[in-house]
Amino acid sequence: MSYPPNPGTNNPYGSPYGPPTNTPYPSGWPGQYPSGWPAAPGNPKRSGQKAPDKTASNPGRLHWGDILSLVVYIGGFLLGGLMLVFTIPGVTEFGAQAYGYDPVSFDEIVAGGQVPAWFLMYSNVVLYGITGVVLIAASWRPFLASFRWFATWWWVKALLIPVVWLATLILTSLLLVLSGQDPDVSANQETVQEAAGESSLWVSILILGLVGPYVEEYIFRHILIGKLSRWIPVWITTPISILAFTMLHFIGDPDPSFVTVVPYLSMAIAFSAVYLISKKSFAYVWISHAFNNVVSVLVMEFGFMGLSDVAVIA
Numbered sequence: 001m002s003y004p005p006n007p008g009t010n011n012p013y014g015s016p017y018g019p020p021t022n023t024p025y026p027s028g029w030p031g032q033y034p035s036g037w038p039a040a041p042g043n044p045k046r047s048g049q050k051a052p053d054k055t056a057s058n059p060g061r062l063h064w065g066d067i068l069s070l071v072v073y074i075g076g077f078l079l080g081g082l083m084l085v086f087t088i089p090g091v092t093e094f095g096a097q098a099y100g101y102d103p104v105s106f107d108e109i110v111a112g113g114q115v116p117a118w119f120l121m122y123s124n125v126v127l128y129g130i131t132g133v134v135l136i137a138a139s140w141r142p143f144l145a146s147f148r149w150f151a152t153w154w155w156v157k158a159l160l161i162p163v164v165w166l167a168t169l170i171l172t173s174l175l176l177v178l179s180g181q182d183p184d185v186s187a188n189q190e191t192v193q194e195a196a197g198e199s200s201l202w203v204s205i206l207i208l209g210l211v212g213p214y215v216e217e218y219i220f221r222h223i224l225i226g227k228l229s230r231w232i233p234v235w236i237t238t239p240i241s242i243l244a245f246t247m248l249h250f251i252g253d254p255d256p257s258f259v260t261v262v263p264y265l266s267m268a269i270a271f272s273a274v275y276l277i278s279k280k281s282f283a284y285v286w287i288s289h290a291f292n293n294v295v296s297v298l299v300m301e302f303g304f305m306g307l308s309d310v311a312v313i314a
Helices: 064-078 081-087 091-098 106-112 117-151 154-179 187-196 201-230 234-248 258-277 282-302
Strands: none
Touching: 064 081, 064 117, 064 201, 081 091, 081 106, 081 117, 091 106, 091 117, 117 154, 117 187, 117 201, 117 282, 154 258, 154 282, 187 201, 187 282, 201 234, 201 258, 201 282, 234 258, 258 282
């Protein structure tokens, strides 16, 4: 094929497209390469490579912040190491006065045998406060990054949060009906209810509804499923997370039963499913957990909808 000379130019090739090139593709096409030709180098969309998912989260590798957080949570929170804080002069006395009681030392509380309700809530505020600060400092970056799950169809995903909560209640009720047993309240829930009764609604929402779920989702989903799945298959880490989360709420319970375990088991399954379906979004599973706990706090406070038997704080 030849082209007529382009008048007014010094083009020796007589073509408006310039000199011939060594490329096998004809020049002058939109985007250089016509459709149907082999893809341009470095273009994953044309070469059939899968484009990165902008809604998926990357929990990352374990780092020293995670190790410190695990030490604080297991050694300080679960095993009681952080209780030494209350032996510091003035700490326990301040809590007693803050809740409207006469000053009392930690030794006097221990010697009394029966732990007062105000101290149950006060200790939760202090222990969750310390643990929460450490965990947030170690994980705020992946937490904020995991909000990318809302990059598409955010309103649908937001509306699904109460649906998850309702599905958990239905699953719990169904399992109780199939077992033929009446609902019962676990020792953990009784303790939480007693403690919350000594605190203001806003403090209960902050500690039990927001900080508590952040701590637990960081440990049981972000670490046990998200980070460990780099080395251990998800089908192994997920059951471990479910069992560990459920058992956590029965530490010190002298008489656990099927009906008291069911609500926590249902939530463990639901939250693990939410985490995996949301492509390991720490933020989304925290919101789901926080929604459950905040609603449960409101149920305890106002006793509406007759949900006190199945709506528990996890």
